Amino acid sequence: MQKTLSEEKYKEVRSYFAKLTRAIVPKALVIAVISGIYLFHISFGSFPENYDFSSFQILLSLKAILGLWLGFRGILQVFFGIQPFVFKGHRLPFILVILIIFLSQIMYSI
Template identity: 55%
Template structure:
């Protein structure tokens, strides 16, 4: 997109897009975390005498990553608390990709 527009036009377009992102993402984060917490309470199931199943283990990992992402996002947006250590968007993006891949492996028979 930078090649098609001048620097000023690109900045204006980007800011216009970000205005809508800032309105949509925070409520979406809260809905995602709350529905995720509800669903994990419904799907997790009892822990058997042999310990956690493969499904429960991956679901726990996904829940931890999702809660971390939701808390980080909520603290940034609503309380203006910036992360101290991981300031870039690389780690959250990596967590989202990890959650997607874990979803693909959850139902494999082990």
């Protein structure tokens, strides 16, 4: 995009996307975390003694932990201005989102 637009137009488009992201992301983070916690509770509930997890539940719990970490990290950043102490860049969260997508595909095939 930067190669095809003039410098002035590029800054204008970039600021538009930044404003749009700031308006949408906070609400989406809260909804994602709350619905994730609810779905985690519904999927697992209470466990009797000597209960073995199915492979689906193991993958679901891994996805839930990754998703909750991403959601709480985002909520802390957006609403409270708390920057993460570790992994300050966007590379790790992006990799975790890709990993969650792959885990979803594996769960679909089980």
